[in-house]
Amino acid sequence: VQLQAYGGGLVQAGGSLRLSCAASGRTFRRSTMGWFRQAPGKERDFVATINWDGGSTYYADSVKGRFTISRDNAKNTVYLQMDSLRPEDTAVYYCAAQREYYSGTSAYTDEYDYWGQGTQVTVSS
Numbered sequence: 001v002q003l004q005a006y007g008g009g010l011v012q013a014g015g016s017l018r019l020s021c022a023a024s025g026r027t028f029r030r031s032t033m034g035w036f037r038q039a040p041g042k043e044r045d046f047v048a049t050i051n052w053d054g055g056s057t058y059y060a061d062s063v064k065g066r067f068t069i070s071r072d073n074a075k076n077t078v079y080l081q082m083d084s085l086r087p088e089d090t091a092v093y094y095c096a097a098q099r100e101y102y103s104g105t106s107a108y109t110d111e112y113d114y115w116g117q118g119t120q121v122t123v124s125s
Helices: none
Strands: 002-006 009-012 017-024 031-038 044-050 057-059 067-072 077-082 091-101 119-124
Touching: 002 091, 017 031, 017 091, 017 119, 031 067, 031 077, 044 067, 044 077, 044 091, 057 067, 077 091
Parallel strands: 009 119
Antiparallel strands: 002 017, 017 077, 031 044, 031 091, 044 057, 067 077, 091 119
């Protein structure tokens, strides 16, 4: 079971990036997926989550209105479109998946069973 996150990079404040998370070794088409981030010296924080069919999403207040989570179950891939980026968005971004099927959205790290390796997002001022 592997989650591969990619799409990070260096961008100026106000710019955009699109992160992708491709799953392999197991189908996640029926699983809740989430994005989290961790800045240096800080805990891993919730960013966004999407339920199994994409019908329900939930965002951290800090990214609401700027970030959009989506999924393509045919490709076993989840996306995070990040617009109007700010320097405080700088962090390593991780995707995660639940083992249980047909669950609702979740903002809690301990409710996710599988984690990707992370992709660095750096926003310069």
